[in-house]
Amino acid sequence: xxxxxxxxxxxxxxxxxxxxxxxxxxxxxxxxxxxxxxxxxxxxxxxxxxxxxxxxxxxxxxxxxxxxxxxxxxxxxxxxxxxxxxxxxxxx
Ligand SMILES: [Zn+2]
Numbered sequence: 826x827x828x829x830x831x832x833x834x835x836x837x838x839x840x841x842x843x844x845x846x847x848x849x850x851x852x853x854x855x856x857x858x859x860x861x862x863x864x865x866x867x868x869x870x871x872x873x874x875x876x877x878x879x880x881x882x883x884x885x886x887x888x889x890x891x892x893x894x895x896x897x898x899x900x901x902x903x904x905x906x907x908x909x910x911x912x913x914x915x916x917x
Contacts, residue, residue, distance in 0.1 A: 837887040844890040845870075849906055851897050857905035858915050869909045870897070 831839075848870055854863050857871055870893050883889040897904050907915075 837885060841887045841890045842866075844887075844894050848890075848894055848897050848904075852904060852906045855906075856911055857907045858911035859908065861908075863906055864908065867909045869907055869912050871905050871907045871912055873903050873905065 845868060849863060849868075852870075855861065856863055856868075870890075878892060880886075880889050883892065893904070
């Protein structure tokens with residue numbers, strides 16, 4: 826019998842993407858930097874000011890995004906979505 830069970834890491838990635846979709850619903854579908862529509866992949870949540878916890882405060886990407894979703898719902902003016910490419914270019 827073949828095993829199609831996904832690894833924990835894959836499942837985490839899927840759940841993280843679902844959370845990102847939820848965040849997109851709240852924050853809008855455009856990139857903060859270039860104003861073009863957001864793509865399905867390669868997007869990040871960008872903090873306008875950093876009084877929040879950071880990615881490095883969490884063990885996994887999933888935990889971090891669960892936290893972000895909560896933040897987005899309670900404090901959405903501090904958070905925007907961006908293409909990860911635009912994010913990199915604008916922060917360097
Ligand atoms: Zn962009």
